[in-house]
Amino acid sequence: MGRNTLEQLTLFDIENKIHIKEGEEIKECRICKEVKPLHMFPRKRHRHIQFLQDKGRSTCKACHKFSHTIVQELKIKHPRPTHASYACPICDKTSEELKSSGRWDKLTLIWCLDHCHKTLKFRGWICQGCNIGLSRFYDSIAIFKRGIKYLERKL
Numbered sequence: 001m002g003r004n005t006l007e008q009l010t011l012f013d014i015e016n017k018i019h020i021k022e023g024e025e026i027k028e029c030r031i032c033k034e035v036k037p038l039h040m041f042p043r044k045r046h047r048h049i050q051f052l053q054d055k056g057r058s059t060c061k062a063c064h065k066f067s068h069t070i071v072q073e074l075k076i077k078h079p080r081p082t083h084a085s086y087a088c089p090i091c092d093k094t095s096e097e098l099k100s101s102g103r104w105d106k107l108t109l110i111w112c113l114d115h116c117h118k119t120l121k122f123r124g125w126i127c128q129g130c131n132i133g134l135s136r137f138y139d140s141i142a143i144f145k146r147g148i149k150y151l152e153r154k155l
Contacts, residue, residue, distance in 0.1 A: 029060040031067070036060050071113060074122045080111050081125050090130040098127055 018036055020026055025038045040060050057064055087094045088111075095110045112131040114123040117139065126134070137143040 027058075029063055030058045031063040032060065034060065067117075070120050071115065074115055074120075075113055078113065078122050078125070080109075080113075086111075086125070088127040088130055089124055090126055090133075093127065098129075103129065 018034065018040070020035075020037050026035050027038055027041060028035050029041075040062075042057050042061050042064050059067065084096065085094065088098075098110050110127055111125045112128055114126045114131060114134065115121060116123060137147065
């Protein structure tokens with residue numbers, strides 16, 4: 001797991017040849033960087049992201065399957081926190097505090113496994129809200145720093 005995702009994907013013969021029919025919609029996978037037909041990208045299943053469902057995920061089925069396998073392995077090695085006093089390391093809220101905010105329904109899991117998408121290393125368990133925030137900033141420290149500067153100027 002010490003390699004980045006793209007290096008690990010090249011160890012496998014994911015797909016031999018990609019046939020793109022004339023007029024077929026195509027898209028580039030953000031992990032393997034290959035241009036593939038849209039049918040090679042899984043659909044999103046999240047009810048709160050319905051506007052993206054038509055175009056599917058940004059990763060092809062092969063890369064998505066590989067990433068899903070890595071996350072499942074990390075979840076086995078690093079089980080989800082179960083004690084009530086566990087707090088998100090970013091926002092410092094417990095699951096009770098997060099549930100009482102009314103932002104999570106009974107079906108939504110509070111804790112997300114956070115990992116580096118380049119090294120595939122486990123970083124910790126964070127709340128859904130902070131996980132979405134990190135992803136919106138592409139896990140980029142430089143973007144976070146610019147965001148902090150922006151907020152400091154606007155206060």
